[in-house]
Amino acid sequence: MTPEALDLSTALRPRLPSPLQPVEDERFSRHGIRLLLKRDDLIHPELPGNKWRKLAPNLHAAAGRPLLTFGGAYSNHLRATAAAGRLLGFETIGVVRGDELASRPLNPSLTQCAADGMRLLFVDRATYRAKEDPQVLAEILRAVPGDVYVVPEGGSNALAAQSCAALGRELHHLADVVAVACGTGGTLAGLAAGLAPGLGAPPAEGRGSVIGFPVLKGGFLAGEIRALQEKAFGGRAGDWSLDDRFHFGGYARSAPALDAFADDFEARHQLPVERVYVAKMLYGLTTLVADGAFPPGTAVAAVITGQDASR
Known part of the structure; x- marks a missing residue:
C-alpha cells in the first residue's frame, strides 16, 4: 500500500476541524476572561485529539507496514495506535516500559491494546530510557521480523509536529492564548507553529501565544520542543x-485537590475530564487566571486533547 492509497479521511471519518465550544465559568468571567474549549477529544472516538493529529501522517508514511511504537503501561498513544491497526488492518507492536511478569494481569489499557491485536514487547526501564540510541533500537527491532515503521514515544516526531500545525491554524484569530497539556511536546510544537505568522516571529498584535502544562516533572521539555521544531x-x-x-508529582500522579477540581469541572460543564493530561492543564489554567496572569478581555482556548478511557 502506498501513502497515497491510504485515505484516512474516508476510512476513519474524523471530525475536522474539531469544535470550538464557548463555556461560561465564573472563575474566568469574573476576571473578564472568555473561556473556549477546543474539543479535539471529539475528532474520533478511538483516535481522539492529539492522537489523531500525530498518528495520521505517520500512518500515511507507514503505508501499511507494521508499526512499532513506545509507551508506558497506561499509554494513550499505545491504545490509539492499536485501535488504528485494528481499524485499518495493519500490524502494531507496542514496546512497553516495565517488567512483563509485574505487568500481569494486564491493566485495562494494555488489555485493550492486546484485544486490538497489538503485540506487546516489555523492556526494562534502563533499555526504555535508551530507546533512541541506535544500538538499543536495533536490539529491540531484532525481536520483530520484517520491515517495520518506527514511531517515537507519544507519536512526537517531525511529521506529527507538522500535522499539529493544523490545530494552530484552526485557532488562528480566535484566541489570544491557547493552553495545552504536554507529554512529549509534539502537540505544542506544531500548535505554536500553526498559530505563528512565521518562524521566530511573535504573533500579530500579541495574539496566539501558547502555554504548555507539562504532566511530567523534570524541566527537560523545553529543549525537546526546540529540537522538534528545528526538525x-x-x-x-x-x-x-x-x-x-x-505536574502533581509526575506522570499519572494526582492529588486530592486535582481530583476535586476535575470532578467540579465535570459537574459545571458536563465534560468528562481526562485525568492524566487535561485535568492538570485546566487546573493550571484556572490558577493562572485567578492570579491575574491575563488582562481582561483575553480569549483563552483550552485544548481538550483526549478522553478518559478508564472511566
Missing part, C-alpha cells in the same frame, strides 16, 4: 512557554 520547521516557531508547576 519540523527549521527553527523555533511561534510564541510559546511552559509552566512546570502543575
